Each structure stands twice: as structure tokens, then as C-alpha cells.
Amino acid sequence: xxxxxxxxxxxxxxxxxxxxxxxxxxxxxxxxxxxxxxxxxxxxxxxxxxxxxxxxxxxxxxxxxxxxxxxxxxxxxxxxxxxxxxxxxxxxxxxxxxxxxxxxxxxxxxxxxxxxxxxxxxxxxxxxxxxxxxxxxxxxxxxxxxxxxxxxxxxxxxxxxxxxxxxxxxxxxxxxxxxxxxxxxxxxxxxxxxxxxxxxxxxxxxxxxxxxxxxxxxxxxxxxxxxxxxxxxxxxxxxxxxxxxxxxxxxxxxxxxxxxxxxxxxxxxxxxxxxxxxxxxxxxxxxxxxxxxxxxxxxxxxxxxxxx
Amino acid sequence: xxxxxxxxxxxxxxxxxxxxxxxxxxxxxxxxxxxxxxxxxxxxxxxxxxxxxxxxxxxxxxxxxxxxxxxxxxxxxxxxxxxxxxxxxxxxxxxx
Amino acid sequence: xxxxxxxxxxxxxxxxxxxxxxxxxxxxxxxxxxxxxxxxxxxxxxxxxxxxxxxxxxxxxxxxxxxxxxxxxxxxxxxxxxxxxxxxxxxxxxxxxxxxxxxxxxxxxxxxxxxxxxxxxxxxxxxxxxxxxxxxxxxxxxxxxxxxxxxxxxxxxxxxxxxxxxxxxxxxxxxxxxxxxxxxxxxxxxxxxxxxxxxxxxxxxxxxxxxxxxxxxxxxxxxxxxxxxxxxxxxxxxxxxxxxxxxxxxxxxxxxxxxxxxxxxxxxxxxxxxxxxxxxxxx
Numbered sequence: 001x002x003x004x005x006x007x008x009x010x011x012x013x014x015x016x017x018x019x020x021x022x023x024x025x026x027x028x029x030x031x032x033x034x035x036x037x038x039x040x041x042x043x044x045x046x047x048x049x050x051x052x053x054x055x056x057x058x059x060x061x062x063x064x065x066x067x068x069x070x071x072x073x074x075x076x077x078x079x080x081x082x083x084x085x086x087x088x089x090x091x092x093x094x095x096x097x098x099x100x101x102x103x104x105x106x107x108x109x110x111x112x113x114x115x116x117x118x119x120x121x122x123x124x125x126x127x128x129x130x131x132x133x134x135x136x137x138x139x140x141x142x143x144x145x146x147x148x149x150x151x152x153x154x155x156x157x158x159x160x161x162x163x164x165x166x167x168x169x170x171x172x173x174x175x176x177x178x179x180x181x182x183x184x185x186x187x188x189x190x191x192x193x194x195x196x197x198x199x200x201x202x203x204x205x206x207x208x209x210x211x212x213x214x215x216x217x218x219x220x221x222x223x224x225x226x227x228x229x230x231x232x233x234x235x236x237x238x239x240x241x242x243x244x245x246x247x248x249x250x251x252x253x254x255x256x257x258x259x260x261x262x263x264x265x266x267x268x269x270x271x272x273x274x275x276x277x278x279x280x281x282x283x284x285x286x287x288x289x290x291x292x293x294x295x296x297x298x299x300x301x302x303x304x305x306x307x308x
Numbered sequence: 309x310x311x312x313x314x315x316x317x318x319x320x321x322x323x324x325x326x327x328x329x330x331x332x333x334x335x336x337x338x339x340x341x342x343x344x345x346x347x348x349x350x351x352x353x354x355x356x357x358x359x360x361x362x363x364x365x366x367x368x369x370x371x372x373x374x375x376x377x378x379x380x381x382x383x384x385x386x387x388x389x390x391x392x393x394x395x396x397x398x399x400x401x402x403x404x
Numbered sequence: 405x406x407x408x409x410x411x412x413x414x415x416x417x418x419x420x421x422x423x424x425x426x427x428x429x430x431x432x433x434x435x436x437x438x439x440x441x442x443x444x445x446x447x448x449x450x451x452x453x454x455x456x457x458x459x460x461x462x463x464x465x466x467x468x469x470x471x472x473x474x475x476x477x478x479x480x481x482x483x484x485x486x487x488x489x490x491x492x493x494x495x496x497x498x499x500x501x502x503x504x505x506x507x508x509x510x511x512x513x514x515x516x517x518x519x520x521x522x523x524x525x526x527x528x529x530x531x532x533x534x535x536x537x538x539x540x541x542x543x544x545x546x547x548x549x550x551x552x553x554x555x556x557x558x559x560x561x562x563x564x565x566x567x568x569x570x571x572x573x574x575x576x577x578x579x580x581x582x583x584x585x586x587x588x589x590x591x592x593x594x595x596x597x598x599x600x601x602x603x604x605x606x607x608x609x610x611x612x613x614x615x616x617x618x619x620x621x622x623x624x625x626x627x628x629x630x631x632x633x634x635x636x637x638x639x640x641x642x643x644x645x646x647x648x649x650x651x652x653x654x655x656x657x658x659x660x661x662x663x664x665x666x667x668x669x670x671x672x673x674x675x676x677x678x679x680x681x682x683x684x685x686x687x
Contacts, residue, residue, distance in 0.1 A: 025371065096314045152334070302313065302314075
């Protein structure tokens, strides 16, 4: 029996309404498929590009244990990218095509990775703040309406809990160390705090797709909700570290039950998201170079497989 | 003719140390089955040798789903995903 | 589900479960030295043990460094994971071997007091005992896999012998390393074969890589079995077996004597830079 588009659509909406999962072979509106592909792909791109700022410090890590931890973390990120590309492919996307879209700028990645890592303390701060913000974004995605994405997120969240803890542990060690180490941590926090808040995207009032994405279970919380949650979780962690967050408007608001904080520089946000941040060109150039330099290798592997 | 640099998709199934059966965990790209097995070990088990791994070319899998409402559904079964090839997303679609 | 309980679900994700083999560092891996004490057995010469562990540890440390430099530059994402795995394995071997060298050194009268980090970050170039093979930068993926093949096959043979070493700690390190090195060797061999017997372009690249690498293999003293194994891989890869003479020593010295190539200074400058800038810091 052939079902009408109306019946298919009703079934889809009913699944969403009861918090069920949409699986690869289920009917779904084209808008849902395309939005999901884009969201998952950009998440995957973020993991892969994110390997660069952190990978920058592997060879210079100042102890062998820290070197091993960082190398394992960056390796995990490659894995997370692959889990996510695999989820996007269940929707009919092709990983090589998604890579092309990343390289030529049609798809984006998290803007935080357009900032440079300039000291070893950045490794800890990225683990603490950037992975912390990512976890805030990602835990709700474990309830994404799209099954393969939700399952990938559960796996990723588990691994990232180790990452954040290792980053924070490094900072605790440094903040109990030399004056130079403490200064290095504070200087790093001064550079990464505001960009971490920008990871949650523009304010709700300027996010046109939020309502539809939330209706479809693609997005579970608004940008501002998650940003507030991140601030509330992080301020006590900063206090425990003994670092100052670079926001003189940050204070506990008893009436709201949340921290008040200053206004994000949305001009900077737009500049970086728009492609003119400190590292955008370098990040893409590196990804493009690896992809192009690897072409003869990938081709040779296929040629060999074809002969045997 | 453009060079073939795109590695085909393999689905990965694992049976863990205390598991009773293989479970689908995801997919990856590889040029041949031996490479797929090795990559599956690297990606899905972090080299844990106690885990049993199956890799299967995605195109070899025939699938059906209980919730199938696809008007194009063929009762004899079809590919595990709706379409194994990628979708061309038109450039003029906003917000994509 | 309330917002807070959702994050509780997240927090429980970090509980140890069967799935913990996922995390590449820290959980789900058995300690290879469990149950072994630190003391050097009375019939083992501690200074000689320290030298042996240092040499093998330095090989792994420096080679891991070269592999780490491939992160974000691999030809495909799956290869990124594979190479990072190998780099992590070798780093792990380096840590265990340097720690053992430090322990053995510690039981020599008048010496000791160093640990793995002191050895890695605060020795001078001429105190490193790695073979020169591991110092080269890889020009491309063919050079990477060709060197990985030769290094892994050689090191595997060495460590297979060490599983019966009179020092129980070195023997335990060797037992773990044998499994890892077999994996590395097989990974590299598969790639040498794929590239040697792939396209005309990849064949030329792999032949050139092998020819450029071979003088450095001269320092390795390959046993007959390993040499035959390598010849087998080269043949299957449709490559011409390399024939270059060993790389000349400098004033009679090679890597094992502390005389390295020009690349070594740059490697150590990078590797040691942050540690040396903060010499008394804990990380």
C-alpha cells in the first residue's frame, strides 16, 4: 500500500513528538535531512579541524605523560570526526564530498578553532573550557531525534569526559606550580574565555533556525540556555583553580539563580565565523594540503585493491 | 577519466569481551577488507585485541526496518541506507 | 527528563564499563609491569642494562616524535588514527624503557636520581643513543611506511629475543612490545605492498623511498630471518631490493655512540623546548 506524503509526514511528526528516534530508512522531510546532514557534517569538521590547534603542542609537551595524554586526545578527535561522518553518510551524504565542502568553505566548523594555541597552558584551557562548552552542547544531542547521530554522541561524550578532566588536571598542576606557570594559565584564560562563550552561537534573538530545529528534535536547548549553563558550571571551577575570568560584569544573581555576565563581542564573533579570524586560512590550508597530498596514496590503495 | 580515490564504505560489527553477539557500531572507509579490519580495530576498539570484529562492505548488506514507511520500499529488502550515493544539495537553498 | 537529570546521565557515562576500551589513554589497559619490583637482579650488570634500555628507549622516543609530526597531515582520516596509535605505542615503550634505564642507573654507585622526563628532556644530543634511522623526516607517505616497515621488523626481532632477558622488567616490556610491533610491522608491510603494487606513480615513490632509506638500515644489523622477511615484502610489492651501502660513520661513530645526523638537533630543540624553558616545573 502506498502511503501519501501527508501520512508519512504525520508518522514522522508523531515519532518526534513522543521523543522517538528517526532511523536511516525512515521517511523524513527533505528539510530535516538537509539540516541534519549539515549539522552532523559541521560537527565532524569541527573535530577534525580541532586536531590542529591541540596537535600543535604534542611534540613540545613538557613531560612524557602529558605528551601521551595529548596524543591520545587528538587521536580520539580523529575518531570522533569519523563517527560523525559515518552518521552523516547514513543520510546519503558522502564523506569525500563533505570534505570538499569544508575545504572550499561551503560548510563550517566551530569558530573556536580559528584561534591560535600559543602556550602549553592552552592545552589545559582547551580541555577545560572548550571541551567543557562542547560537552554542554553535546550532552543534549545524545537525545537527538536522529538515531545514528544520538548514538555517535553517546560514544563521543563518554570519551570527552576524560578529555575535559585531563585538561583541568593539567591546570590544577600548573596553578600549584611556579609563578611562570600560573601566569601562563591566566594569560591563556584571558584569550580563550570569550571565544568559548561564542561557541554557543549567536544570541537566541538572532538565531533564525532555532525554532524549527527544536521542533524537529535536532536542537534540544537554545544557544542562550546552553551559554548560561556553561557559565554557571564553569565559574566555580575557575574559582577553584584560582584564575580570574576576564569579565568584570560576572557575578552571582541570587534572584535569577544564575551568574550574570557581560556581553559577548558579537562583531568579533561575526568576523571569525565569516572567515577573517586569526587562523581560519591556516586551518583550511592544512586540511586541504593533507587531502591533496594524500590523493596519490588513496588512489594507489584503490588500484591495488582492484588488482587483487 | 578522474582517478578513483574514494574508498568504499564498510559497516563495522563488534562483539566485546563480555558480549554475546556482534553489535553494529558504525562505519568507515577502506580500500580493501584487510584495511577495513585494521581500521575498525584502530577506530572502534582502540586496539583492544580481545574484541571480535566483523567488517562488511555496506553495499553487501540487505536491510529492512520495522518502522518502514518508505513509499519506495521493496519488500525484498534494499540497501541499509536510503541511497548509497550522496545527495547534491542545491546551492541556492538558504541556511544550508 | 529534567535538565539536571540529563547531565546526571552524562556524568554516569564516565563510569567504568565494558566499553572503556574506547579511551586510548588510561583505562582498560593492563599494567605490563604489575607485580614486578624495581630492583635489578644481582646477576645483571646495572650499567649495561641502563645502556641497553636507553638505546632502545631513545629509538622509540625519537621515532614517535617523527610520527607525531604526521598528526593532521595523514592521507586519510583512518590513517591518522593508525599513525597516532603507533606513535602512542612507541611513546609507551619509550617511557617504560627510559624508566627502567633510570632505575638501573640508580643502582650504580654515584649515579641515579633521574627519571623518564629527566632523561628525555634534559640530556644533550650526544647522550642520546638512538640509531640514525629514526631521525629522518619522512618526505611523503611512501617514506613513512617504508621506514616503519624496516624499523618495526628489526625492532620486533630484537624484542622477541628480549622476552627471555635476565632482567624481568625488560622481559615484561619486551613481551608487551612484541604484540605492538607485530601490528606496526604488518600495517607498514600492507602499505608498502599497496604502494609498490598500486599505480605507476606510487610504485616510483615507494622504490625511491626504499632506496633513500636503505643506507640507514645498515646501522641496524638485521638478522637473516628479518632480512628474508623484508625481501619477501619487497618482492610482493614488485620493488627492486635495495642495495645501497650503509651510511658512513662520523669519526668512526654512529647513532648508538651519540653521533647523530643534522636532523637530531632540531628534533631535540622542539622536543625539549618547553621543559627546558621551565626547568624546575611540574606538569
